Amino acid sequence: MFRRVILPVLMLAGLAAGALVLAMPGKAAAQDAGKAIQLAQVDPLANFFRGLFGGRPTRRERQQEPRAPRQVEPAQPKVVVQPKDENARVVYLFGDSIAASLARGLEEAFAEDPTVIAAGISDGSSGLVRDDYLSWPEKIAETLDDKSQRIDVAVIAVGINDRQRFRIDGTRVEFRSPEWEKLYAKRVREVMQLFFNRRIPVVWVGLPPVSTSRMSTDFLYLNEFYRDGVEDFGGFFVDVWTNFLDENERYSSYGPDVAGQRRLLRRKDGINFTRAGGRKLAFFVERQIKRVIGGGGLSSIPGLSTSRTGPDPRETGIGYVFELTGPLAAGNGELAGGPEEKPFKKDEKSAYQKVLVEGASLPVVGGAAIDPEPAEADKQARIEANAEAAGSQ
Secondary structure: HHHHHHHHHHHHHHHHHHHHHHHHHOOHOOOOOOOOOOOOOHHHHHHHHHHHHOOOOOOOOOOOOOOOOOOOOOOOOOOOOOOOOOOOOOOOOEEEEHHHHHHHHHHOOOOOOOOOEEEEEEOOOOOOOOOOOOHHHHHHHHHHOOOOOOOOOOEEEEEOOOOOOOOOEEEEOOOHHHHHHHHHHHHHHHHHHHHOOOOEEEHHHHHHHHOOOOHHHHHHHHHHHHHHHHHHHHOOEEEEEOHHHHHOOOOOOOEEOOOOOOOEEEOOOOOOOOHHHHHHHHHHHHHHHHHHOOOOOOOOOOOOOOOOOOOOOOHHOOOOOOOOOHHHHHEEEOOOOOOOOOOOOOOOOHHHHHHHHHOOOOOOOOOOOOOOOOOHHHHHHHHHHHHHHHHHH
């Protein structure tokens, strides 16, 4: 019994010793070759016993956690722009990257309307502070002087780059300082004066909320300059702030689009808009543009030249901005604040009632044939006074 067991073991040991002898280099060969470079060699005994007893243990494969399914954005519908009429009204945009997104949105909004053309110019790095890079008053004046360019309604969206100092004759004026406020208000008036002189109605789009709270606070601060300056010249300010907040009144990159579907509305920078976001932005601006174009000259009616958001902004007849937030989106896919609007109080003396409801003729602007009501006369006088003051500066 013992003899049968020991014999295979001796045979294995002999084979291993023979392999070791073959693997060792000869002494004479090493001396003849001099100092040879030693190469990494595989241990024959290790390979032998590994093959005999099963080799190295296999590594356990690490199980990867399943990735969360990637949210796929719905495909954007293809927009086909219909041929425009020869006498189509031209809505012309001026501004920064927000204006560029808005221009694409308005092009889609008026794609099937042959009576309206959306065009414009934009520069993503521009603003009202740095006129050494691009002076918007000069650029606008140049565009208005171009006889080949028709502009029926001007839309302005600018300001995301204006959180910086003025540089006046080598002197730096700090952002938010009293002197800065005077200079910035003057720039807004310069822009409005150009359109006022040519009787072109202006729709100024307010800055939206952004992902950074400090920047959002500054944007609210800038919006007051636009609101005051635009309304003093009889323009229209469209406040879109609450339309891009969630149900908690906070910034959100996602929200309902114009079809009521939850979409990505803002880009990764937390400032600019995606295509769906630009179309939603255009939805609110489009409403104001249609009031100006389709209202038979509403921008010339004293008392109907301003618009503010609030509980009942339609008391003046124009300027109502529909609310659109997450929880208010209707389940049937329609936008909140759409067809089922809350009725507003009727004012028999308002210009809205007289012109749009009763069909009365438009009052003569700037003439003495018709005396407006005292409140309307005061408003018109304030507009003209601001225009003259801006022109003299």
